[in-house]
Amino acid sequence: MSDVHDPRYAIGIDLGTTHSALSYVDLQASDGEKAVESVLLIPQLTAPGTVEALPLLPSFLYLPHPDELPAGERALPWGQDASDDNTSAVAGEMARSRGATTPIRLVSSAKSWLCHPGVDRRGAILPPDAPDEVPRLSPLAASTRYLAHLRQAWNHAHPDAPFDQQSVTVTIPASFDPAARELTAEAARQAGFAPTLLEEPQAALYSWIQGSGGRWRKQVQPGDIILVVDVGGGTSDFSLIAILERDGKLEPHRVAVGDHILLGGDNMDLALAHFVARKLSANGTQLDAWQMRALTYGCRSAKEELLANPNATTHPIVVPSRGSKLIGGSIRTELTRDEVTAFITDGFFPRVEASARPAVRARAGLTQLGLPYAQDAAITRHLAAFLARQAGATADLEGFSGRVNAEHTFLHPSAVLFNGGVFKSGILAQRVMDTINDWLYMEGAEPARMLEGADLDLAVARGAAYYSYARRGGGVRIRGGTARSYYVGVESSMPAIPGMEPPLEALCVAPFGMEEGGELELPGQEFGLVIGEPVTFRFFGSTVRRQDRIGETLEFWGPDELQELGELQATLPAEGRSAGEVVQVKLHALATDTGTLELAAVAQDGQRWKIEFDVRTAPGAQ
Amino acid sequence: MTTSNLPGFLSRISIAFGALFKSLGDAEFAARVRDDSVGPTAAPAPVPVPAAAPAPAPTVAPAPTPAPTPLRVPTPDAALQLLTLFQREARLIDFAHENLGAYSDADIGAAARVVHEGCARVLREHFTIEPVRSESEGSRITLPEGFDAASVRLTGNVVGAAPFTGTLSHRGWRAAKVTLPQLADSHDARVLAPAEVEL
Numbered sequence: 001m002s003d004v005h006d007p008r009y010a011i012g013i014d015l016g017t018t019h020s021a022l023s024y025v026d027l028q029a030s031d032g033e034k035a036v037e038s039v040l041l042i043p044q045l046t047a048p049g050t051v052e053a054l055p056l057l058p059s060f061l062y063l064p065h066p067d068e069l070p071a072g073e074r075a076l077p078w079g080q081d082a083s084d085d086n087t088s089a090v091a092g093e094m095a096r097s098r099g100a101t102t103p104i105r106l107v108s109s110a111k112s113w114l115c116h117p118g119v120d121r122r123g124a125i126l127p128p129d130a131p132d133e134v135p136r137l138s139p140l141a142a143s144t145r146y147l148a149h150l151r152q153a154w155n156h157a158h159p160d161a162p163f164d165q166q167s168v169t170v171t172i173p174a175s176f177d178p179a180a181r182e183l184t185a186e187a188a189r190q191a192g193f194a195p196t197l198l199e200e201p202q203a204a205l206y207s208w209i210q211g212s213g214g215r216w217r218k219q220v221q222p223g224d225i226i227l228v229v230d231v232g233g234g235t236s237d238f239s240l241i242a243i244l245e246r247d248g249k250l251e252p253h254r255v256a257v258g259d260h261i262l263l264g265g266d267n268m269d270l271a272l273a274h275f276v277a278r279k280l281s282a283n284g285t286q287l288d289a290w291q292m293r294a295l296t297y298g299c300r301s302a303k304e305e306l307l308a309n310p311n312a313t314t315h316p317i318v319v320p321s322r323g324s325k326l327i328g329g330s331i332r333t334e335l336t337r338d339e340v341t342a343f344i345t346d347g348f349f350p351r352v353e354a355s356a357r358p359a360v361r362a363r364a365g366l367t368q369l370g371l372p373y374a375q376d377a378a379i380t381r382h383l384a385a386f387l388a389r390q391a392g393a394t395a396d397l398e399g400f401s402g403r404v405n406a407e408h409t410f411l412h413p414s415a416v417l418f419n420g421g422v423f424k425s426g427i428l429a430q431r432v433m434d435t436i437n438d439w440l441y442m443e444g445a446e447p448a449r450m451l452e453g454a455d456l457d458l459a460v461a462r463g464a465a466y467y468s469y470a471r472r473g474g475g476v477r478i479r480g481g482t483a484r485s486y487y488v489g490v491e492s493s494m495p496a497i498p499g500m501e502p503p504l505e506a507l508c509v510a511p512f513g514m515e516e517g518g519e520l521e522l523p524g525q526e527f528g529l530v531i532g533e534p535v536t537f538r539f540f541g542s543t544v545r546r547q548d549r550i551g552e553t554l555e556f557w558g559p560d561e562l563q564e565l566g567e568l569q570a571t572l573p574a575e576g577r578s579a580g581e582v583v584q585v586k587l588h589a590l591a592t593d594t595g596t597l598e599l600a601a602v603a604q605d606g607q608r609w610k611i612e613f614d615v616r617t618a619p620g621a622q
Numbered sequence: 623m624t625t626s627n628l629p630g631f632l633s634r635i636s637i638a639f640g641a642l643f644k645s646l647g648d649a650e651f652a653a654r655v656r657d658d659s660v661g662p663t664a665a666p667a668p669v670p671v672p673a674a675a676p677a678p679a680p681t682v683a684p685a686p687t688p689a690p691t692p693l694r695v696p697t698p699d700a701a702l703q704l705l706t707l708f709q710r711e712a713r714l715i716d717f718a719h720e721n722l723g724a725y726s727d728a729d730i731g732a733a734a735r736v737v738h739e740g741c742a743r744v745l746r747e748h749f750t751i752e753p754v755r756s757e758s759e760g761s762r763i764t765l766p767e768g769f770d771a772a773s774v775r776l777t778g779n780v781v782g783a784a785p786f787t788g789t790l791s792h793r794g795w796r797a798a799k800v801t802l803p804q805l806a807d808s809h810d811a812r813v814l815a816p817a818e819v820e821l
Contacts, residue, residue, distance in 0.1 A: 043804075047710065048816075049808065050804070050809065051806070072807065073808070073809060316735060320713055326713050327732075328725060330732050332728075
């Protein structure tokens with residue numbers, strides 16, 4: 001979306017599961033790789049009638065009871081937005097702290113819901129356990145609210161450079177499917193601006209490149225494969241980025257992305273808090289929800305201290321009393337190094353073999369009502385599975401042919417970049433490095449090195465701003481195109497066998513690595529669509545099938561190769577045609593400038609209909 | 623000073639009386655009334671003193687007595703806000719209202735952790751506090767002539783003339799930056815912590 005003509009700033013937004021942040025580059029003051037970059041302080045309510053400008057906006061919405069907060073106590077510096085239907089909803093720090101004591105009015109993790117194919121993501125479903133009288137919001141509307149808050153904060157701070165006239169990049173997990181990407185772009189459009197999307201691990205690498213001030217060229221060489229391990233508040237995301245040399249210049253190529261893993265730092269704090277609460281209840285002390293929250297905060301700081309300081313053996317945790325008697329009513333306990341090691345280091349980052357795979361349990365029928373959290377908490381096992389699945393990711397990359405060996409059971413990274421607050425702990429980063437280097441050692445490979453100097457909290461927002469800037473020709477760009485190939489399900493034309501569903505074939509409609517702006521037509525195959533009648537297709541994506549060309553039909557595929565995404569739906573409106581008429585269409589795939597994938601049905605006369613990634617509940621989706 | 627700031631009739635009476643008594647008691651002030659055809663402007667004119675000068679003034683003032691600096695009336699809102707923060711983050715008011723005699727040191731220590739951690743957070747997030755002197759405590763330092771008496775206090779054998787040389791016994795603290803939250807117009811800052819009722 002480059003309808004922005006002469007922006008003054010390149011803006012990057014990290015729209016996180018638990019926190020959002022906004023960073024920006026002043027285009028007038030920047031040149032080449034020297035980008036002048038700052039972080040916007042975001043005014044937000046921290047208590048009734050109290051506004052503070054903080055670097056992070058917690059991604060929480062609180063829906064107050066009509067008697068709870070008079071309008072005067074919700075005032076923000078820019079006043080209420082008349083275009084906003086949910087004017088009473090409060091975003092940010094106060095939403096988070098209030099919501100902890102009144103969870104039925106708290107919207108959280110909207111981003112995780114946005115990529116949950118089992119629910120209607122435009123439907124008002126949040127908070128999921130709110131009583132009927134609480135007005136609910138859709139995951140889309142909640143994301144829109146956070147973006148609108150950031151837009152207003154920007155406009156308040158830069159009245160002479162309106163937000164919608166700047167070049168804005170919003171980050172998404174690399175694992176987001178086309179529907180979730182499209183929804184994120186739609187949220188931005190509803191918030192009043194045209195975004196570009198960027199994958200978070202790429203943003204982290206951009207931030208590292210920018211932070212190095214040009215020295216990154218000394219720290220990586222052509223032939224390097226950088227593994228980005230991004231463990232955020234609510235999700236873990238992996239990407240592989242290969243360093244190529246073209247025309248004498250280093251060029252990073254993103255070659256693979258991981259699956260969506262709903263597992264992050266907040267899960268660790270919560271797990272630890274429940275563990276400590278069990279310890280307390282064994283001694284006869286029961287905690288209520290308010291105290292649990294205080295305990296979670298206490299556990300977080302105890303964990304951070306114990307994981308940052310290798311010499312500390314215990315760290316005290318005090319849960320303050322809820323009433324005004326602070327001294328008698330507070331509960332004191334402590335967290336020991338052994339507990340943190342057993343729970344966090346060995347629980348979430350166990351030293352496993354390269355052949356380890358995350359445990360998968362069959363889900364009970366009702367789990368789709370909640371978020372599909374990762375069933376195996378071991379991030380290292382998810383990582384092992386990712387690297388093994390991507391063993392051939394660089395096989396066809398120029399300059400990499402000699403490096404991949406058929407005997408390698410997993411892709412060998414040569415450098416690791418960490419992102420996310422979890423890795424402020426040197427112990428955890430070192431554990432991941434040691435584990436990967438054990439795997440490499442077992443296959444006779446050189447150990448991977450850790451890329452230093454990453455900004456763990458704000459890297460994604462900073463990298464996104466740098467990308468907005470680089471897109472305008474100012475700096476290094478990561479190439480790679482789309483990180484998946486996409487397929488629609490077609491019934492095979494076999495004779496029917498009683499009692500058996502006709503086998504499904506997968507028709508490739510968008511190949512791996514489509515560069516932005518590219519459009520491809522599905523050759524040969526035409527579909528007869530009936531005007532006025534919706535048609536649905538089953539839709540699949542693959543992060544490993546790099547060779548399939550558009551129009552290729554797969555009869556067989558490995559169990560992990562294709563993943564079913566939400567259904568596709570095309571409805572041809574009767575404009576200029578009569579209902580019931582059959583139109584022959586061809587499928588087109590377009591990788592948009594925004595960073596989304598678009599599928600269209602194109603008739604012979606050139607008429608074009610967009611095919612929606614069905615975001616309503618797909619009956620067969622898990 | 624805009625015209626909208628002109629005093630009303632009643633205020634003018636009190637200004638006139640104030641000027642009368644001040645002229646009688648303060649020769650310098652009287653001289654300014656005489657020399658300045660406009661007469662004394664409103665109160666904030668004589669405030670060259672930079673920061674909040676601490677109350678204890680030198681006991682024996684030297685001969686040319688300056689005009690008494692008008693004392694600033696503190697605005698309670700900022701103070702109330704700070705108390706609110708200390709209560710919210712550190713439970714300071716709860717703690718100060720407790721009778722320590724009734725508890726063991728272990729219990730007090732546990733609560734003190736909450737207070738210490740919270741107070742530190744408030745100071746960290748809302749103030750940038752730095753030492754006045756960067757030298758380490760116990761080291762010898764020399765104060766040149768015209769040093770800032772508001773930021774360095776001389777103690778002990780205070781005689782002679784600058785430069786003064788002495789031992790730094792406390793580095794002092796200075797708030798380099800204060801960022802208190804903004805308050806909504808209608809917000810009642812006197813509520814330091816709302817009562818909580820669980821439904």
